[in-house]
Amino acid sequence: MDIPRALKARAAEAGAAFAGIAPAEPFPEAAAYKRWISSGMHGSMDYMARNQESRENIAAWYPEAKSVLVCAFAYAGNAQRQADAGQGRVARYAALPDYHPELKRRMEEILAWLKARVPEADGRIFVDTSPLLERLYARYAGLGWIGKNTMVISPKAGSYFFLAGLAVNIPMAHDEPAADHCGSCSRCIESCPTEALSEDRVLDASRCIAYFTIEHKGRIPAEFRSKIGNWIMGCDVCQEVCPWNRFAGQSAVFPPALPENLPLNEFPSMDKDSFRKKYGQTPLSRPKLNGLVRNSLLAMGNSRDASHRPILEEFAANPDPILSEQAAWSLARISEAPPEARA
Numbered sequence: 001m002d003i004p005r006a007l008k009a010r011a012a013e014a015g016a017a018f019a020g021i022a023p024a025e026p027f028p029e030a031a032a033y034k035r036w037i038s039s040g041m042h043g044s045m046d047y048m049a050r051n052q053e054s055r056e057n058i059a060a061w062y063p064e065a066k067s068v069l070v071c072a073f074a075y076a077g078n079a080q081r082q083a084d085a086g087q088g089r090v091a092r093y094a095a096l097p098d099y100h101p102e103l104k105r106r107m108e109e110i111l112a113w114l115k116a117r118v119p120e121a122d123g124r125i126f127v128d129t130s131p132l133l134e135r136l137y138a139r140y141a142g143l144g145w146i147g148k149n150t151m152v153i154s155p156k157a158g159s160y161f162f163l164a165g166l167a168v169n170i171p172m173a174h175d176e177p178a179a180d181h182c183g184s185c186s187r188c189i190e191s192c193p194t195e196a197l198s199e200d201r202v203l204d205a206s207r208c209i210a211y212f213t214i215e216h217k218g219r220i221p222a223e224f225r226s227k228i229g230n231w232i233m234g235c236d237v238c239q240e241v242c243p244w245n246r247f248a249g250q251s252a253v254f255p256p257a258l259p260e261n262l263p264l265n266e267f268p269s270m271d272k273d274s275f276r277k278k279y280g281q282t283p284l285s286r287p288k289l290n291g292l293v294r295n296s297l298l299a300m301g302n303s304r305d306a307s308h309r310p311i312l313e314e315f316a317a318n319p320d321p322i323l324s325e326q327a328a329w330s331l332a333r334i335s336e337a338p339p340e341a342r343a
């Protein structure tokens, strides 16, 4: 049996849009990760500075690893609608159910299938949370190149896909890395509202809207607030402007769960129990209710819509200093003269 070929066919059966095989080796681009950490671009994501050895070399995570199957699961969803003043924008991936448990289950099935056919085979799966540089395996598995927006971009499917991997203890013929097709295009770099991207293909996460709205727990620094606009969960700007995303495919795995725009007054008026019931199984559980309230208050300010004043006034007196300060900032922003009225 041609194992690599059969394995990729099994991945397609499991819903992967495409898949490839990388050697389980350390790759030279991992040096960019070390520079990223030492220059503080991970911001408050302390977990990104842990397990540096395994991010540089998969052998520190799974010593028996010889090859890595990397699968791309498409999630493009519908083209996004612009939100109105009463709505916040949610990144496309976050409008779906949480991908982690579903993709882990599918990767486990692929591993079980392999073990049933190759008795000496064993492996370890990874979906996002393991301390590995997943995009490098994707690149060396031939899934796509690492674009200027730092996304893995496939020439046939753009970048709206999740990565899921299976490191195995058997050597296999591997795929060739995909050629780079960003060319002279730099739309992502120019469009990023917070200037988080640069020509060197590294994202300064400590400036990224996705980082602020999903991962960062504290106050959002004042200099970035107006640039965040109406994003309340993640950000897709650097993917929306990428010309390769005209090839993005629909998800074969997930039905759309949420609308991509949500009312800005929803989270500030919700209690923890109803949040857990409604959003507990979605990516919105990552920033938690508190993070989404902070983000919604911020977007209310950026909407400049005076109808948000009563909620903001209520939160300006909230005992949580992060929420009260954010609400005060947003009230002041609503009171500012509209941009066209300024000299």
Ligand code: B12
Binding pocket: 029, 030, 032, 033, 036, 045, 048, 091, 092, 093, 127, 128, 129, 130, 131, 132, 133, 134, 135, 136, 146, 149, 150, 151, 152, 153, 159, 160, 161, 162, 163, 164, 200, 201, 202, 203, 205, 208, 210, 211, 214, 215, 233, 234, 235, 236, 238
């Ligand atoms: C931490 C993290 C974040 C952080 C930081 C993102 C970042 N760019 O580093 C934040 C919270 C900002 C984030 C945001 C998003 N994330 Co995220 N994130 C991760 C996570 C957990 C680790 C990424 C990491 O290691 N970063 C450190 C940097 C240094 O590594 P890197 O991004 O791989 O960078 C490589 C390149 O810079 C390259 N490189 C450097 N120099 C050069 C030069 C050349 C010439 C080349 C070719 C390459 C190259 O080498 C580096 C080292 O590998 C991964 C899952 C994982 N375990 O890998 C998901 C992951 C990268 N995220 C993912 C997604 C979907 C997103 C969002 C789209 C979600 C959203 N809509 O809000 C955004 C996209 C923002 C963006 N442009 O990256 C997907 C990406 C899938 C894809 N097609 O690429 C992943 C793989 C999760 C998954 N399993 O599907 N994320």
